[in-house]
Amino acid sequence: MEIRHTTNPTDMRQYTTERLRSEFLMESLFVAGEMNMVYSHYDRVVTGGAIPTSSPVLLEDKETLKTDYFLERREVGIINIGANGKVMVDGEEYTLAKRDCLYVGLGNKEVTFHSVDPSEPAKFYFVSSLAHKNYPTKKIPIEDATPIKLGSDSQSNNRTIYQYIHNDGIQSCQLMLGMTLLEPNNMWNTMPAHLHDRRMEVYLYFDLDQDARVFHLMGEPSETRHLVVKNEQAVLSPPWSIHSGVGTNNYTFIWAMAGENYTFTDQDPVNMNDLK
Ligand SMILES: O=C(O)C(=O)C[C@H](O)C(=O)CO
Numbered sequence: 001m002e003i004r005h006t007t008n009p010t011d012m013r014q015y016t017t018e019r020l021r022s023e024f025l026m027e028s029l030f031v032a033g034e035m036n037m038v039y040s041h042y043d044r045v046v047t048g049g050a051i052p053t054s055s056p057v058l059l060e061d062k063e064t065l066k067t068d069y070f071l072e073r074r075e076v077g078i079i080n081i082g083a084n085g086k087v088m089v090d091g092e093e094y095t096l097a098k099r100d101c102l103y104v105g106l107g108n109k110e111v112t113f114h115s116v117d118p119s120e121p122a123k124f125y126f127v128s129s130l131a132h133k134n135y136p137t138k139k140i141p142i143e144d145a146t147p148i149k150l151g152s153d154s155q156s157n158n159r160t161i162y163q164y165i166h167n168d169g170i171q172s173c174q175l176m177l178g179m180t181l182l183e184p185n186n187m188w189n190t191m192p193a194h195l196h197d198r199r200m201e202v203y204l205y206f207d208l209d210q211d212a213r214v215f216h217l218m219g220e221p222s223e224t225r226h227l228v229v230k231n232e233q234a235v236l237s238p239p240w241s242i243h244s245g246v247g248t249n250n251y252t253f254i255w256a257m258a259g260e261n262y263t264f265t266d267q268d269p270v271n272m273n274d275l276k
C-alpha cells in the first residue's frame with residue numbers, strides 16, 4: 001500500500017499543483033480485480049478501494065502493517081458504491097447493495113470482498129482507523145442511516161447528509177462515516193466551510209459522469225487551494241484544512257473522520273471574511 005506522510009500547512013503554501021495532488025489526492029483506488037490502499041499518517045487512516053471480479057479480494061497488507069491480520073489493531077467502515085456485492089467476515093456473509101454500509105470491528109481475522117455478478121462488479125470503498133476494543137460487526141442500508149437535510153436551492157447546496165457510523169448510529173472506537181447526496185442542480189457542499197483540528201477527514205467523490213469534475217477546496221482558510229477531482233477519486237483532508245467542493249453538476253461523496261473526539265458537530269465555522 002502507498003504511504004503518505006503529513007504536511008505542515010506553512011510548507012503547503014509553496015506546493016505546485018503536481019505536489020498538492022501527490023500529497024492529498026488518491027486518483028486510482030478503484031481498479032477492476034484489484035484492491036488499492038493508501039496509508040496516511042494523519043491519524044493512521046487507511047483508505048482503500050476494492051473491485052472483486054472473478055475471484056474474491058482479501059483485505060490484508062501484512063507487509064505494511066506488520067500485524068498478523070488487517071483488523072488486529074484496527075476497525076473498518078465499508079460502503080459499496082457499485083453493483084451488488086458481498087463481504088465475508090470470518091465466515092459470516094453480508095450482502096451489500098449500492099450505498100449499504102458495513103462496520104467491521106477490531107479482532108475479525110478474515111474479511112473478503114465479492115461481487116454477486118463479476119460482469120457487473122461491486123465497488124467497495126473503505127476507511128480504516130486504529131481501534132482499542134471490539135464493537136459488533138453491523139450492516140446498515142442507507143434507508144436506516146440518520147438523514148440530515150442541509151442547504152437550499154437558492155444557495156445551490158440543497159443536500160442530505162446520511163450518517164452511518166457515528167455517536168447515535170453504528171458504534172465504533174473513533175471512525176465516523178457517512179454519505180452526502182446533493183439534489184439535482186445543486187453543486188456546493190459545506191460552504192461556509194469549517195475546520196476541526198481535532199479530526200482528519202477523507203472525502204470520496206462519486207456518481208459523477210466521465211467529464212464531470214469537482215473542484216475540491218482545501219488549505220488553511222487564508223491560503224486556499226483546489227484539487228480538480230474526477231469520479232471515484234478521494235481526497236485526504238488534513239485537520240487544519242477546509243474541505244469543501246463545487247462540481248460541474250451535482251455529485252455524491254462519502255466522508256469519514258478519525259481523531260480526537262467522536263462528535264460530528266464539533267466543527268469550527270470559518271467566517272467568510274477570513275477565506276482567501
Ligand atoms: O455535506 C456536508 O456538509 C458534509 O457532508 C460535511 C462533512 O460531513 C464534514 O465535513 C463533517 O465534518
Ligand SMILES: [Zn+2]
Nearest residue numbers: 194196201243
Ligand atoms: Zn468536516
